Amino acid sequence: MHLSAGRSFSCAEQRLVIIGLGLIGGSLAAALRASGFKGVIAACDLDQDEINRGIEMGLIDEGGKDIATQLVDASMVVLAVPVLAMEPVMAALAEALPRAASHVVLTDVGSTKATIRSCAVRVFGEVPPNMVLGHPIAGSEKSGVAAANPELYVHHRVILTPEPNVNPDALARVRALWQVCGADVLEMDVERHDQVLARTSHLPHLLAFSLVDTLARQDERLEIFRYAAGGFRDFTRIAGSDPVMWRDIFIANRHAVLASLDDFEAGLARLRQAVESGDSDTLIATFDRASHARHYFDTLLNKTSYQAEYNMQPQGKVTYRVHSGGQAKGRIRVPGDKSMSHRSIMLGALAEGVTEVKGFLEGEDSLATLQAFREMGVAIEGPHQGRVTIHGVGMQGLKAPAGPLYVGNSGTAMRLFAGLLAGQAFDSELTGDESLTKRPMARVADPLRLMGATIETAEGGRPPLKIKGGAALKGIFYDMPMASAQVKSCLLLAGLYAQGETRVREPAPTRDHTERMLNGFGYTVSREGDTCWLQGGGKLTAGPIDVPSDISSATFFLVAAAITPGADIMLEHVGINPTRIGVINILTLMGADLILENEREVGGEPVADIRIRYAPLKGIDIPVDQVPLAIDEFPALFIAAANASGTTRLRGAEELRVKESDRIQAMADGLAVLGVEHTVVEDGVDIVGNGNADAPSYGGGRVDSLGDHRIAMAFTIASLRASDDIVIDDCANVATSFPSFVDLANKIGMHIRVESRHD
Numbered sequence: 001m002h003l004s005a006g007r008s009f010s011c012a013e014q015r016l017v018i019i020g021l022g023l024i025g026g027s028l029a030a031a032l033r034a035s036g037f038k039g040v041i042a043a044c045d046l047d048q049d050e051i052n053r054g055i056e057m058g059l060i061d062e063g064g065k066d067i068a069t070q071l072v073d074a075s076m077v078v079l080a081v082p083v084l085a086m087e088p089v090m091a092a093l094a095e096a097l098p099r100a101a102s103h104v105v106l107t108d109v110g111s112t113k114a115t116i117r118s119c120a121v122r123v124f125g126e127v128p129p130n131m132v133l134g135h136p137i138a139g140s141e142k143s144g145v146a147a148a149n150p151e152l153y154v155h156h157r158v159i160l161t162p163e164p165n166v167n168p169d170a171l172a173r174v175r176a177l178w179q180v181c182g183a184d185v186l187e188m189d190v191e192r193h194d195q196v197l198a199r200t201s202h203l204p205h206l207l208a209f210s211l212v213d214t215l216a217r218q219d220e221r222l223e224i225f226r227y228a229a230g231g232f233r234d235f236t237r238i239a240g241s242d243p244v245m246w247r248d249i250f251i252a253n254r255h256a257v258l259a260s261l262d263d264f265e266a267g268l269a270r271l272r273q274a275v276e277s278g279d280s281d282t283l284i285a286t287f288d289r290a291s292h293a294r295h296y297f298d299t300l301l302n303k304t305s306y307q308a309e310y311n312m313q314p315q316g317k318v319t320y321r322v323h324s325g326g327q328a329k330g331r332i333r334v335p336g337d338k339s340m341s342h343r344s345i346m347l348g349a350l351a352e353g354v355t356e357v358k359g360f361l362e363g364e365d366s367l368a369t370l371q372a373f374r375e376m377g378v379a380i381e382g383p384h385q386g387r388v389t390i391h392g393v394g395m396q397g398l399k400a401p402a403g404p405l406y407v408g409n410s411g412t413a414m415r416l417f418a419g420l421l422a423g424q425a426f427d428s429e430l431t432g433d434e435s436l437t438k439r440p441m442a443r444v445a446d447p448l449r450l451m452g453a454t455i456e457t458a459e460g461g462r463p464p465l466k467i468k469g470g471a472a473l474k475g476i477f478y479d480m481p482m483a484s485a486q487v488k489s490c491l492l493l494a495g496l497y498a499q500g501e502t503r504v505r506e507p508a509p510t511r512d513h514t515e516r517m518l519n520g521f522g523y524t525v526s527r528e529g530d531t532c533w534l535q536g537g538g539k540l541t542a543g544p545i546d547v548p549s550d551i552s553s554a555t556f557f558l559v560a561a562a563i564t565p566g567a568d569i570m571l572e573h574v575g576i577n578p579t580r581i582g583v584i585n586i587l588t589l590m591g592a593d594l595i596l597e598n599e600r601e602v603g604g605e606p607v608a609d610i611r612i613r614y615a616p617l618k619g620i621d622i623p624v625d626q627v628p629l630a631i632d633e634f635p636a637l638f639i640a641a642a643n644a645s646g647t648t649r650l651r652g653a654e655e656l657r658v659k660e661s662d663r664i665q666a667m668a669d670g671l672a673v674l675g676v677e678h679t680v681v682e683d684g685v686d687i688v689g690n691g692n693a694d695a696p697s698y699g700g701g702r703v704d705s706l707g708d709h710r711i712a713m714a715f716t717i718a719s720l721r722a723s724d725d726i727v728i729d730d731c732a733n734v735a736t737s738f739p740s741f742v743d744l745a746n747k748i749g750m751h752i753r754v755e756s757r758h759d
């Protein structure tokens with residue numbers, strides 16, 4: 001039985017027959033054995049020595065050369081023979097299995113799927129409903145049952161490619177087979193599988209075989225290999241793989257492999273040209289893009305990112321275990337502003353010239369934006385300690401990305417990109433993680449359509465967004481139905497590409513970083529009252545950007561100090577743009593002892609150091625006009641309210657329901673665990689505070705952050721005034737906005753233990 005984040009899997013097959021006992025089949029047997037599998041494992045192989053070795057190693061119970069003999073009483077059959085041997089083996093199966101044996105589940109481990117599906121159709125007339133084709137993405141350059149490894153599939157993906165007629169029970173059983181081996185199982189269709197594998201596995205194998213063969217031919221005595229260093233070894237390890245298996249794969253998947261080889265040859269030709277002509281810009285841009293793409297891939301592989309959590313390791317979870325009590329003292333600087341970091345990359349990329357950014361937030365959200373521009377051909381150096389250099393390509397210089405642009409957890413990125421991409425000559429697609437996939441995008445798709453864009457969304461106006469290139473956009477006047485800086489910014493970015501004037505009216509002031517930064521890049525955005533506008537067709541001129549610390553991240557420490565007797569915190573260099581200071585206004589109204597020092601302007605944005613000391617808080621009715629100015633700060637403000645005396649009332653905050661989680665409900669559920677009295681209404685909440693300097697304000701308990709960074713951080717801070725420890729689940733994507741949060745919180749005197757589980 002394999003345990004995964006508290007879930008256990010089991011495989012109840014009575015007799016599993018593995019046809020083809022090599023590394024893959026043998027490792028499956030070994031993994032099943034290690035899991036405590038109760039059924040019989042039999043194998044069938046043309047090589048009796050392999051069978052004998054499998055029995056000696058204790059991997060299989062019995063076996064032999066004859067398929068029909070082994071199939072008696074089988075409940076599941078796994079075809080683990082080379083791809084080109086699949087058809088004769090299926091024919092033997094068809095003969096040996098009675099027609100009615102639909103309870104016997106058939107599956108395979110072949111590396112290409114379209115050919116194997118065709119074999120099944122030729123042999124059985126269709127892919128039978130009890131057949132689920134699959135492919136474990138795991139292997140080794142070793143072959144044969146002797147190399148069997150019970151851990152081979154742990155944390156590896158297994159892709160299943162079920163047909164529409166699949167029997168759900170058969171699918172569930174094949175899933176269970178791999179899950180007990182520790183694998184993460186996912187499904188995709190056959191064509192996509194073959195394309196993905198051609199690029200990520202088959203092409204690299206072809207290159208490795210080719211490089212080693214080319215060098216070996218040039219050097220009869222193989223002298224050259226004596227001098228080969230680590231780079232050669234790393235690049236060519238897979239050239240030691242099983243030749244028969246790989247011959248079969250290249251024959252079976254030739255179309256997809258040839259397509260990926262064409263792309264590769266084109267890339268190689270570009271590099272050859274750059275080397276020949278000493279084109280240093282192309283070389284640096286290519287290497288920089290590749291080096292960062294590789295680094296990004298590493299973070300996925302090493303599970304250091306929240307994206308790894310969603311994409312690679314669905315069972316992996318990060319939990320914070322926070323000791324109750326602790327203090328809130330010190331001088332800290334929180335990372336750069338997330339909203340401005342996204343925009344710095346976007347505008348820097350579209351500008352003419354080189355943009356130097358300081359203070360860039362190296363969080364997953366803004367890094368996803370940066371990566372997306374690299375995929376559209378923009379050379380970006382860094383980030384190195386908050387410094388990023390963007391080699392702008394001009395308004396028309398973006399290139400079509402090779403595939404969908406993945407913007408992770410970030411609503412800001414998806415909505416701003418939607419506007420920007422609507423103005424491009426090429427088609428594009430925007431995707432995101434599980435949380436983002438639930439967020440409303442009609443709020444941008446609808447007005448963009450009014451401007452002339454063609455955008456497809458999934459059901460209910462959700463991501464992914466498919467944007468048609470080459471639209472002739474025209475400016476509109478849009479009266480926004482909600483106070484959203486993301487919608488406003490989306491339309492202004494589309495407006496850069498539109499004919500005429502794009503005007504946006506906002507029902508309440510929202511953050512104006514887009515307008516400020518555009519003006520800073522020499523692109524005039526005008527404003528009168530609640531309406532701003534720009535003319536399409538202009539250009540951006542690169543300039544330096546100094547990103548201040550994010551007031552939304554600083555908020556967790558403002559609240560930490562506001563609720564903790566004896567607290568005294570100085571937060572340095574915080575952005576205090578008037579459209580972002582709702583939290584300062586609200587805390588001040590609640591009685592917080594908060595002062596701004598050293599106020600100054602940095603790169604067009606006001607900045608200050610904020611000193612905050614403990615003072616008893618009182619409950620207030622939060623002024624509705626402050627809501628958009630503090631929109632991301634409410635999770636933390638709810639904790640402030642729970643520590644105030646009296647009731648705090650929030651209204652007009654329905655937007656909180658469509659953030660990374662439904663933040664009203666997520667906070668209410670956590671407050672209920674801590675025993676804080678509250679009443680939820682559609683657009684807000686009443687929270688009855690229990691603030692008293694001499695005693696804890698509430699209890700402890702286990703809270704679910706629902707994968708929402710701000711919920712996770714808010715309940716972490718709550719522990720300062722809890723009577724017992726608070727355990728917060730699903731915290732990995734604190735890294736989206738505030739990767740150094742735990743370090744800084746521990747630095748001010750909290751006690752947080754981070755537990756990661758990938759088991």
Ligand SMILES: O=C(O)C1=C[C@@H](OP(=O)(O)O)[C@@H](O)[C@H](O)C1
Binds near residue numbers: 338339487489511655
């Ligand atoms: O424009 C921006 O950078 C943001 C705008 C706000 O969203 P809405 O526009 O949806 O209110 C905010 O919640 C988000 O974190 C960042």
Ligand SMILES: C=C(OP(=O)(O)O)C(=O)O
Binds near residue numbers: 412413
């Ligand atoms: C709502 C937030 O971000 P986004 O909309 O970009 O996901 C946030 O950071 O709190």
